[in-house]
Amino acid sequence: MTAKIKCHIVVDGDACPVKQEIAVTARRFSIPVIMVSSYDHFIREEEGVTAVQVDRSDQSADIYIANHISRGDVVVTQDYGLAALALAKGCYAISNRGLQYGDHDIELMLDRRHHQAKARRMGKHSKGPKPITAEDKIFFQHNLTRILEGLQENVQP
Numbered sequence: 001m002t003a004k005i006k007c008h009i010v011v012d013g014d015a016c017p018v019k020q021e022i023a024v025t026a027r028r029f030s031i032p033v034i035m036v037s038s039y040d041h042f043i044r045e046e047e048g049v050t051a052v053q054v055d056r057s058d059q060s061a062d063i064y065i066a067n068h069i070s071r072g073d074v075v076v077t078q079d080y081g082l083a084a085l086a087l088a089k090g091c092y093a094i095s096n097r098g099l100q101y102g103d104h105d106i107e108l109m110l111d112r113r114h115h116q117a118k119a120r121r122m123g124k125h126s127k128g129p130k131p132i133t134a135e136d137k138i139f140f141q142h143n144l145t146r147i148l149e150g151l152q153e154n155v156q157p
Contacts, residue, residue: 007151009144010065012077013037013051017132018096021141022076023049029148034068036061074147078129092147097132098140100147 009026013019013035026033026048033049038060043051054060062082069075071090077083083093083101093101 007031007072007074008069009033009074009076010069011035012061012065012075012079012082013043014041014061015078016076016096018076018137018140019043021137022144023047025141025144025148028145029152031074031148036064072151074144074151076144092151094140094144094147096140097136098143100143 009022009031011019011022011033014037016022016035019035022033022035023046031048034052035043035049036052036054037043038056039053040056043049043053045051052064054064062077062079062085065075065077065082066085066089069086069089069091073086073091075082075086075091075093076096077086077093078096080101083095086093087101087103095101
């Protein structure tokens with residue numbers, strides 16, 4: 001019998017393109033998922049997935065997540081600021097494309113985000129992220145599975 005992992009997967013759900021991959025992977029490990037989104041984005045609850053809706057302001061989902069995560073939780077987000085908060089609280093953080101954020105690279109990512117925001121304020125516009133591919137979804141699911149397997153190995157029965 002496998003010991004149960006005592007954590008949650010908490011998802012910044014507004015623009016998350018891998019919701020189904022998260023739900024499927026979480027069920028394999030019997031880990032509850034909390035999908036957080038604004039009222040503008042409907043998220044369907046299903047087995048193991050709870051939907052939490054917050055108001056429309058641009059930081060509401062991030063603030064809710066930051067206030068409800070605990071050490072050992074897995075946070076799925078493409079927001080570097082939220083990823084940094086999750087890491088500071090002892091959580092694992094992974095992007096929608098499967099990149100696991102770490103203490104060693106988050107400062108550089110936040111610095112890059114700051115410089116890009118400055119450039120946008122000065123009128124420079126970027127193309128934004130490329131569309132997610134089927135390969136990106138497979139890569140994400142593989143890396144989420146790897147994180148959960150690592151958590152499972154560290155659980156004491």
